[in-house]
Amino acid sequence: MSNTTTKKSSLWQQYKLPILLLGGIAIGSIIGVVSPSLGQTLKPVGQIFLNLMFTIVVPLVFVSIASAVGSMANMKRLGKILGSTIFSFLATGIIAGVCVLVWVNLFSPSAGTNIQIGTSEMGEMQSVSDMIVGSLTVDDFSGLLSKSNMLPLIIFAILFGFCVSACGGDESPVGKLLANLNDIIMKFVGLIMNIAPIGLGAYFANLVAEYGPEIIGDYGRSMAVYYPLCLLYVVVFFPLYALFAGGALGVKRMLKYIFTPAVTAFATQSSAATLPVNKETCDKIGVPKDVSDLVLPMGCTMHMDGSVLSSITKIAFLFGVFNMPFTGASTYAMAIVVAILSAFVLSGAPGGGLVGEMLIVSMFGFPAEAFPLIATLGFLFDPAATCLNASGDTIASMMVARMVEGKDWLVNAVKAKGNAA
Numbered sequence: 001m002s003n004t005t006t007k008k009s010s011l012w013q014q015y016k017l018p019i020l021l022l023g024g025i026a027i028g029s030i031i032g033v034v035s036p037s038l039g040q041t042l043k044p045v046g047q048i049f050l051n052l053m054f055t056i057v058v059p060l061v062f063v064s065i066a067s068a069v070g071s072m073a074n075m076k077r078l079g080k081i082l083g084s085t086i087f088s089f090l091a092t093g094i095i096a097g098v099c100v101l102v103w104v105n106l107f108s109p110s111a112g113t114n115i116q117i118g119t120s121e122m123g124e125m126q127s128v129s130d131m132i133v134g135s136l137t138v139d140d141f142s143g144l145l146s147k148s149n150m151l152p153l154i155i156f157a158i159l160f161g162f163c164v165s166a167c168g169g170d171e172s173p174v175g176k177l178l179a180n181l182n183d184i185i186m187k188f189v190g191l192i193m194n195i196a197p198i199g200l201g202a203y204f205a206n207l208v209a210e211y212g213p214e215i216i217g218d219y220g221r222s223m224a225v226y227y228p229l230c231l232l233y234v235v236v237f238f239p240l241y242a243l244f245a246g247g248a249l250g251v252k253r254m255l256k257y258i259f260t261p262a263v264t265a266f267a268t269q270s271s272a273a274t275l276p277v278n279k280e281t282c283d284k285i286g287v288p289k290d291v292s293d294l295v296l297p298m299g300c301t302m303h304m305d306g307s308v309l310s311s312i313t314k315i316a317f318l319f320g321v322f323n324m325p326f327t328g329a330s331t332y333a334m335a336i337v338v339a340i341l342s343a344f345v346l347s348g349a350p351g352g353g354l355v356g357e358m359l360i361v362s363m364f365g366f367p368a369e370a371f372p373l374i375a376t377l378g379f380l381f382d383p384a385a386t387c388l389n390a391s392g393d394t395i396a397s398m399m400v401a402r403m404v405e406g407k408d409w410l411v412n413a414v415k416a417k418g419n420a421a
Helices: 002-034 036-041 043-070 075-106 128-136 141-145 150-166 173-193 196-215 220-257 259-268 271-285 289-302 305-321 329-344 353-364 370-405 409-417
Strands: none
Touching: 002 036, 002 196, 002 259, 036 043, 036 196, 043 141, 043 150, 043 173, 043 196, 043 271, 043 289, 075 220, 075 289, 075 305, 075 329, 075 370, 128 150, 141 150, 150 173, 150 289, 173 271, 196 259, 220 271, 220 305, 220 370, 220 409, 259 271, 259 370, 271 289, 271 370, 289 370, 305 329, 305 353, 305 370, 329 353, 353 370, 370 409
16 A cells, blocks of 8 residues: 555656646646636736746756856867757758658648638748848847747857866856856746746637637648647657667656647747746756757757758648649659758747748748648647657757767766666
8 A cells, every 4th residue: 555655646646747847738728718808807817827927937057058158168068069959950850851751642631621712912922042141140138038039049159168268167257157157047947937838828818818719710621630640750759769768768858858848838838938938847857967968958949850850841832722733853842841941940939930932832832822722821830849849859959968978978967867677
């Protein structure tokens, strides 16, 4: 009896947060269905929680990266982490692209759709050079203080960290300050997560109350194609990535801790809001701190497997709506390239996919009327896409740790933490 009680207590402690988060979301969804007016009334509560998460993102990204780079005496290790990170992002993105191409050829997302094409205007598309400059830099320091400029912030933090390392590293006054700030920020994240079940419940109550009816109708077929694909990708490839990262122990650790960031990402529809949760998850799994401090902020903007799946599904959908054949190696290659490019320019905030959707319409030469079609799909796909994007950041951190530390990194990390395998 005592052992049973202890086991139940252990399971509760292990899965307490995801259970509470799912409970909050379920209750909020029921409120949104049963009483839409009450659901919309609860919107400020959910928005307060999201605002708290968004507020901490910019200092978290800057401090974690600057501290990790600044305290790294071995610049060769830093280069290996950055190189492994980019490689893992591109590799998983290409794998996701190939998977969705096979899937949409088996199950057309536009079959049975009877959408009337209206008229709308699409904003002028940026040139490639302007997009690159705008994605990598800002024209004023204040621009770095926005979560919409994550890549410029990451680049600035890396360069700042280099300078800290050259001026004394973690033993310098600034290095010690960054380390202390990092601890303070993570403590702040812990405080925010205490109200997460209430905040996410209120957010979802409003979401269901406001947009629930829109998921039924002409777009239902696309959702019926996309959501099972996301589930299949999670079930098949997440364990394979974790197996590569840490063997059977890697799969076990991934399954033990991945639910909290996955649920948070699904509910908030924001990789940025999930970043603090991913940090805690990587620490629990045993990912080296200097690895997670670099991979997670970069992944927040650049690691978008779910968005790759989403983008190609949208492309196939538009081909069907406009009665164009979605076939040929060149078309498929173009779809993968555009999907990865559109994923890389997404921001961590909800709705950031609009830039990527404009890129899709422009690159494939669809008429402007195509934009509102896939913008609507983007809203419907966003919860699952963000769930894959953000929870995949944790798994990418595990993969990078394997490439940097060697195949026994996780065993050593678990032993060092004193955790049972």
